[in-house]
Amino acid sequence: MSAQLPACQLLERFYGQSAHLWPVAPPADGWLQAHSTAMISGDVALREQWASSGKSAASPFDAPFVEQAGQVVLFWPKAHQLGIWWLTWLCNVLPENTPLDVVGEHQGGIKRVPKILSELGMRCDKLDNARRCSLFATRTIAMEPPVNAWQTFEALDLKLVSHPGVFGHGKVDEGTRLMLESIEASLSKKPLNVLDVGCGDGIISAWLAQRGHQVTAVDVSAFAVEACRRTLAANQLSGRVLESDVYSALENEQFDLIISNPPFHQEREITYGPSHRLISEAPPHLRAGGRLVIVANGFLPYPDHLQRVFQDFEVLADNRRFKVYRAAK
Incomplete structure (x- = not known):
């Protein structure tokens, strides 16, 4: 496994070694895998890697959908339209008012997240920043399905x-x-x-x-x-x-x-x-x-x-x- 990624270093700093995370669109990272209960990813290779270590791993297109397990953390993607799709999707599959954190690197567009959350009608609180990364907190809201993507x-x-x-x-x-x-x-x-x-x-x-x-x-x-x-x-x-x-x-x-x-x-x-x-x-x-x-x-x-x-x-x-x-x- 490669060295711990900056966004995961920020998560470790904020959540500590007792973290029980439910990452969405995560990268390949050993610390994250060890401190997560399950994951959601569009990448079949990554899902197979997690499943081989006994972790639950699902695609966003799986049905029936795997139940939430742990603190939900969305890793903000390079394509912000994909990030908006993930936010909308999470609002549709999770109960309203579910805590949702969003993490990412500054050069990957995470600084745009507060504005995007505001436009979607979602709250935004800054939790931490380090390693040129930021971590934000929000909550799911009632939202129309993301069909327009x-x-x-x-x-x-x-x-x-x-x-x-x-x-x-x-x-x-x-x-x-x-x-x-x-x-x-x-x-x-x-x-x-x-x-x-x-x-x-x-x-x-x-x-x-x-x-x-x-x-x-x-x-x-x-x-x-x-x-x-x-x-x-x-x-x-x-x-x-x-x-x-x-x-x-x-x-x-x-x-x-x-x-x-x-x-x-x-x-x-x-x-x-x-x-x-x-x-x-x-x-x-x-x-x-x-x-x-x-x-x-x-x-x-x-x-x-x-x-x-x-x-x-x-x-x-x-x-x-x-x-x-x-x-x-």
């Missing part, structure tokens, strides 16, 4: 459904566009068994399903999984959509094509863990002659890793900002 927009002749909790909310990433353009001419006309890793709002899955391919879409985020399902439904397309930490939910399944615009940020930190697993563990999940296609920012060091795993790969497209790579089993 889902946004529908059109791109690439498709209706896309997005949510503030999904990467690239409300727009199609430039790299994704480049990747789809680069494979369209060479894509097999016969139906392929395709795996879309890190499906986001489902643009890649819907684009491929629209062309007759059999699609399995996976994402570590419950928000992305729900968005992808809604996108497929909005276009009258079928596909299987699963919560999965890269290949974790797929066992020994194999595909003709694995395609991805893999993430390389976790909040504000650059991380290559998921993308390296995507590449390293691809061969067992590819049928003979199967291909891996990924798009990445041009500066990312993926060619070396592709070379180690596949020995041979090609650059399908390069617009100076993004590169599209294809490797064959």
